[in-house]
Amino acid sequence: MQLNQATDYAFRAVLYLTRFGSEEVVNAQVIAEKEEIPMRFLLKIMRSLIKAGIVKSYRGVDGGYSLAKPPQDITLLDVLEAVEGPVKINRCLIEPEYCSKKWANHCPIHQVLNGIQSNLLNDLASCNFAQLTENI
Amino acid sequence: MQLNQATDYAFRAVLYLTRFGSEEVVNAQVIAEKEEIPMRFLLKIMRSLIKAGIVKSYRGVDGGYSLAKPPQDITLLDVLEAVEGPVKINRCLIEPEYCSKKWANHCPIHQVLNGIQSNLLNDLASCNFAQLTENI
DNA sequence: TTTAATGTATACTATATTTGTCTGGTTTTA
DNA sequence: TAAAACCAGACAAATATAGTATACATTAAA
Numbered sequence: 001m002q003l004n005q006a007t008d009y010a011f012r013a014v015l016y017l018t019r020f021g022s023e024e025v026v027n028a029q030v031i032a033e034k035e036e037i038p039m040r041f042l043l044k045i046m047r048s049l050i051k052a053g054i055v056k057s058y059r060g061v062d063g064g065y066s067l068a069k070p071p072q073d074i075t076l077l078d079v080l081e082a083v084e085g086p087v088k089i090n091r092c093l094i095e096p097e098y099c100s101k102k103w104a105n106h107c108p109i110h111q112v113l114n115g116i117q118s119n120l121l122n123d124l125a126s127c128n129f130a131q132l133t134e135n136i
Numbered sequence: 137m138q139l140n141q142a143t144d145y146a147f148r149a150v151l152y153l154t155r156f157g158s159e160e161v162v163n164a165q166v167i168a169e170k171e172e173i174p175m176r177f178l179l180k181i182m183r184s185l186i187k188a189g190i191v192k193s194y195r196g197v198d199g200g201y202s203l204a205k206p207p208q209d210i211t212l213l214d215v216l217e218a219v220e221g222p223v224k225i226n227r228c229l230i231e232p233e234y235c236s237k238k239w240a241n242h243c244p245i246h247q248v249l250n251g252i253q254s255n256l257l258n259d260l261a262s263c264n265f266a267q268l269t270e271n272i
Numbered sequence: 273t274t275t276a277a278t279g280t281a282t283a284c285t286a287t288a289t290t291t292g293t294c295t296g297g298t299t300t301t302a
Numbered sequence: 303t304a305a306a307a308c309c310a311g312a313c314a315a316a317t318a319t320a321g322t323a324t325a326c327a328t329t330a331a332a
Contacts, residue, residue: 001225119256123252164278
């Protein structure tokens with residue numbers, strides 16, 4: 001029931017990029033040093049964020065990264081799902097075959113967890129990176 | 137960001153016991169078969185639930201388990217924490233030294249995650265096993 | 273009082289996941 | 303063309319998960 005380290009790094013990397021304009025490019029080494037993220041691991045994480053359309057990358061000399069859209073359009077949920085894939089606090093919520101009882105939607109636990117997960121997703125989706133930078 | 141299998145099994149085991157009176161003892165094999173939980177694994181999980189005061193055990197012939205308190209006093213959170221330990225959606229929320237930036241409470245991400253976690257704990261704590269059995 | 277049916281305790285193991293690293297590219301600018 | 307960046311995928315170590323095994327303790331009933 002825990003976010004993984006990669007997600008935590010991703011939050012910080014995106015938050016860092018938020019400080020710069022969408023046109024300003026920051027290279028991986030700077031992000032890695034400032035946010036204390038292992039460089040190679042950061043590169044890998046960034047690729048997930050690119051695939052999700054959260055950041056853009058620029059290759060070659062003076063290359064680096066910048067946000068692919070305004071920070072108010074990037075939520076914690078966006079970043080989380082980019083790194084970890086879809087949230088499912090219980091496997092059965094997405095893969096009913098994993099409930100060995102095959103109760104699927106009739107299972108009362110399933111139903112409650114479903115509601116709890118909805119709230120969680122809602123909370124994560126209602127926090128964007130423009131808000132986050134307001135009170136740094 | 138996922139409950140583990142043991143927790144899922146624990147939910148089902150407690151839900152199963154809820155069907156029986158507090159004085160009625162159900163043995164592990166019955167629970168394991170009915171809820172399709174690997175027997176030995178169930179025994180291990182039950183010990184966590186015992187330590188947390190959620191179930192009682194009876195040894196010897198005709199031994200087994202029963203709830204240690206009324207189902208309305210057992211929440212999803214109780215069971216979850218009995219099995220997995222305290223919830224921390226991000227390590228930094230409990231162990232600040234894990235934030236390599238040492239921002240601790242000044243970190244805006246930390247603050248937001250803290251709020252999200254509070255909501256989650258609240259949701260988990262507001263669902264008890266008496267409610268869960270109402271609509272089986 | 274012995275025996276069988278239980279749970280207890282702890283160590284062990286296999287697998288999956290996490291958290292990276294490594295090697296060898298490709299792209300871009302000067 | 304050379305250097306500075308990122309890309310892609312394989313690899314690897316550490317940790318966590320999901321169970322299993324062995325030996326033991328307790329209890330009820332014959």
